[in-house]
Amino acid sequence: MKPDLYTVILAGLVHATLQLGVGTLLLLYHASLGKHVRRKTRELVTNYILGNGFLTALAVAGAGFIIYIVCQRPMNPAMLTIVVGVLVGLAVSVWAFYYRMGKSTELWLPKSIANFINRRAKLSDSNTEAFSLGMLACFAEFPFTLILILVTANSILALPQALQILAIAIYALLSVLPLAIMRIVVRKGQTVVDIQRWRIKNKNFIRVISGIGFMVLAGFLLVFKILGA
């Protein structure tokens, strides 16, 4: 049980290092602070975080259901070997092209999708729209997070039933942890400019940590689920 729980926690932390959700939240803050009173901005941000966490939890539950339907139990070592290969590939991808070149935090996203998210962030005036924006940011990050969700769902299936819902909640909470931290930091008085400066300054560090996280998760699965099976 312990390796499975640790896998969920590790996957959640790796998910937390990815930056699309954080960047979109920054856009929402920037757009909202110029238009609304602070209380309204706080409501929008809360709904954004809830939307992001909701889709993450839903994706994990859905992935678990699909794995159960297809395999009747957690994935076998052969399938997990493919998962490990994808994790290693994503680690290299994160190091190589997660961020675009230049002194900014522009991501790998196609420009049309980045512009669409930008537009949606500017037009999010209601709680429902902010919630949907959170879900959109979560969905747009799927190329990098889907494998983490799959790994988490697989580990959750191996847990006792009583712990499965808790494990889904733990993963969702860990994945939105940076968003919650940003909310607290802005509440304490930091501006969006301070946060963006911090992101640019620490961009390479975050990228390295993220890639290492993917590698460590791959190693964890290899040792405990494939070789230890």
Place this chain on the structure above:
Amino acid sequence: MLEAKVLGISAGAGEKYAEKVADKIAKWAERREEVTQADIDAQIAKEVSRYSKDLAFVYKNRGKII
């Protein structure tokens, strides 16, 4: 003006900055035969940085968050 509001700069100060920067940019552009959008953006960022470093930062990083 929106950016100024986000950064907590008063509306009056924001308008003053905008007027002064617009004057400077107009004079700068008059001395040149051709200018590109990138030239104008860089010059605006340079002029705005005289009044507010944060505002200049926001202007330089527009569209570069994600």
